[in-house]
Amino acid sequence: MPYWLHILVIVLLIYIAISFALYYLQDYMLFKPEKLPQNFQFNYDNQDFQEHNLITRDGAVINGILFKPKGKPKGIVLYLKGNSKSIKGWGKFAIDFTRHNYNVLMVDYRGFGKSTGRRSQKAIKRDLQKVYNKIKERTTEDHIILYGRSLGSGFAAKLASMNNPKMLILDAPYYSLTKVTARYAPFMPLSILIKYPLPTYKWLKYVQCPIHIIHGTNDTLIPYKTSVKLSQVKPKLTKLHTVIGGGHKNLNTFESYHEMIHDILNQKPTNIDLSTTSINVKHSSKPNKAKT
Known part of the structure; x- marks a missing residue:
């Protein structure tokens, strides 16, 4: 066997091995x-909450916590968290919405916290719709307000595309999970290998409610340009x-983030009479000639 062919076979075998590893x-x-x-x-200081369990059609248990505000609820925020830990830790962020008198429901995906069941993109989408x-x-x-944080942004977009919530809020969202992983494995056939493509951009096309996207300029995991x-x-x-200077995991430490949440939750839609604006005024591409 020629030397170059021997090297090619080794490279091909390594490529196949990495592909299998990525898939499994x-x-x-x-x-x-x-x-x-x-x-x-569960234990949360100074927060009123109730634990709930939902049984799915395949027998899995989806565990969640409903946080209640002190005042009369204006509505409910379905908070879809990121890819790590459980609602045990994520629950502390509910206060950012209960302080505005919104109920907040957080659920753990399959295999997180007390939730059970075999995980797949299809199963998670079905669970969240239930x-x-x-x-x-x-x-x-x-x-109903849908709030999707990082990994949860894709699932929130999917829910919004299939339903008619009051609004959709995406926190540090990705264009698609395939695009995110491509940054780290640019030469792999990810369109075939990825079991969780989560094409947020496709689902957003079918959303009919107001969409608010929050992103930090210093996010190194999911770049700001994605939003x-x-x-x-x-x-x-x-x-x-x-959020100027915001990263991927620290937006809640910025005062501007909380100002944004306040404005989003409390703003009232207004219609602008565009006929009274400069919307149809165009800058001249040629300089005016001086009159003589």
Whole structure:
């Protein structure tokens, strides 16, 4: 066997081995779950909450916590968290919405916290739709806000595309999970290997409610330009909120982030009479000639 062919075979075998590893190990690389015993007792200081369990059609248990505000609820926020830990730790962020008198429901995906069941993109989407349906049994959709954080942004976009919530808020979203992983494995056939493509951009095309995107300019995991690109999918419905200097995991430490949440939750839609603006005024591309 020629030397060059020998090297080519070795490279090909290594490529195939890496492809198999990416396919079978991606659950371990993508999801960083914290598992909790079924008798674990949640505890949150100064927060009123109730624990709930939802049984799916395949027998899995989806565990969640409903946080309640001190005042009369204006609606409910379905908070879809990131890819790590469990709602045990994520629950502390509920206060950012309960302080505005919104109920907050956080659920753990399959294999996280007390939730059980075999995980897949299809199963998670089905679980979250069932959760959404349960919420609709207790309130109307114009009182439901979907909030998706990082990994949860894709699932939130999917839910919004299939339903009619009051609004959709995406926190540090990705264009698609395939695009994110391509940054780290640019030469792999990810369109074939990825079991969780989560094409946020495709689902946003079908969203009919107001869309708010929040992203930090210093996010090194999911670049800020991703949200700029996503904001162009449905520009008339979308508003991009920029946290200057914000990273991927620290937006809650910025005062501007909380100002944005306040404005998003409390703003009232207004119609602008564009006929009274300069919208149709165009800058001349040629300098005016001086009159003689």
